[in-house]
Amino acid sequence: MPTITASRSGSTPLQTRAASAATTPSGSHGPTRWNQAMAVTSRPVLQCSRTVKRRGSPLQVVCIGKWVRMPKQVDHQERRERIADAVCRLAARDGLEGVSLRHVAAEAGVSMGQVQHYFTDKDQMLLFAFEQLSERFTQRITDAAPPGGPPTSYRDRLRDVLVAMVSIDPLGRTEAPLWVAFLARAAANPDLAQFVRHDDLVAFGADHLRAAQDAGETSLSFDAEMEAMALFATADGLMLRCLLDPTCAETAIMAIDQQLDHIFETTPSR
Numbered sequence: 001m002p003t004i005t006a007s008r009s010g011s012t013p014l015q016t017r018a019a020s021a022a023t024t025p026s027g028s029h030g031p032t033r034w035n036q037a038m039a040v041t042s043r044p045v046l047q048c049s050r051t052v053k054r055r056g057s058p059l060q061v062v063c064i065g066k067w068v069r070m071p072k073q074v075d076h077q078e079r080r081e082r083i084a085d086a087v088c089r090l091a092a093r094d095g096l097e098g099v100s101l102r103h104v105a106a107e108a109g110v111s112m113g114q115v116q117h118y119f120t121d122k123d124q125m126l127l128f129a130f131e132q133l134s135e136r137f138t139q140r141i142t143d144a145a146p147p148g149g150p151p152t153s154y155r156d157r158l159r160d161v162l163v164a165m166v167s168i169d170p171l172g173r174t175e176a177p178l179w180v181a182f183l184a185r186a187a188a189n190p191d192l193a194q195f196v197r198h199d200d201l202v203a204f205g206a207d208h209l210r211a212a213q214d215a216g217e218t219s220l221s222f223d224a225e226m227e228a229m230a231l232f233a234t235a236d237g238l239m240l241r242c243l244l245d246p247t248c249a250e251t252a253i254m255a256i257d258q259q260l261d262h263i264f265e266t267t268p269s270r
Contacts, residue, residue: 079110079114079118083110083114083115084132084133085132086104086108087104087126088132088133090104090107091129091177096182096184100122101115101116104125126185130186133175138200138201141161144161144163153217154208154212155218157208158205159256159257162235163256165201166242166249166253168249168253173243182195183196198232202228205231206225206228207224208228209224212264218263219265234255234256
């Protein structure tokens with residue numbers, strides 16, 4: 001059984017004297033193999049089963065015990081997000097049919113056991129991955145018209161959000177195939193469908209249209225909720241159109257401007 005002897009002399013309360021015991025526990029095959037094993041698993045510490053005080057000057061305390069491995073500090077959320085990123089890469093490259101626990105484990109560089117520790121089946125894994133994608137998508141759209149940004153018209157703020165939804169920028173073109181892949185599955189899965197409907201964005205649009213009505217920027221004769229739903233449905237359709245034909249990006253922007261002209265009854269501001 002290994003021991004560490006410490007003394008209460010000098011400025012340090014406990015000075016270790018048996019340095020070799022701290023690197024090579026009893027029964028090991030030498031410091032090299034022990035240290036290599038510990039580097040892979042966890043940090044070794046000596047767990048004292050009893051201590052012995054030795055008389056003398058200075059006072060010596062002997063710790064007698066065994067080596068134990070301290071558990072690693074694991075960031076479970078980071079691991080789940082790492083697996084979700086692997087799901088998104090596979091879905092974008094091979095479609096959802098290419099997503100399986102085995103393929104995701106290989107893509108994420110983890111074991112099948114780790115994937116199954118966090119997700120019991122494919123649907124649970126897809127749901128979490130889609131939640132992550134939805135959060136990133138919403139953040140990107142929100143960043144297109146930040147609340148604390150410079151003062152703009154309600155029309156301009158709506159236009160910025162709608163153009164971002166069409167996803168003609170590099171990041172948007174990366175996300176668009178994932179949205180399409182998840183959209184087909186969401187049609188038969190209510191848990192996924194809640195992330196595709198863009199209810200929060202439609203509410204955002206309706207609030208801006210009502211504010212525009214109150215500010216006199218547009219007519220009072222339309223239903224803000226219905227017009228907002230039509231605007232975001234148009235943006236969804238244009239995203240799919242641009243995914244199939246990237247050359248129509250300019251035409252898609254013109255279509256958004258035309259829809260906004262109809263509501264605001266003005267010429268395009270840009």
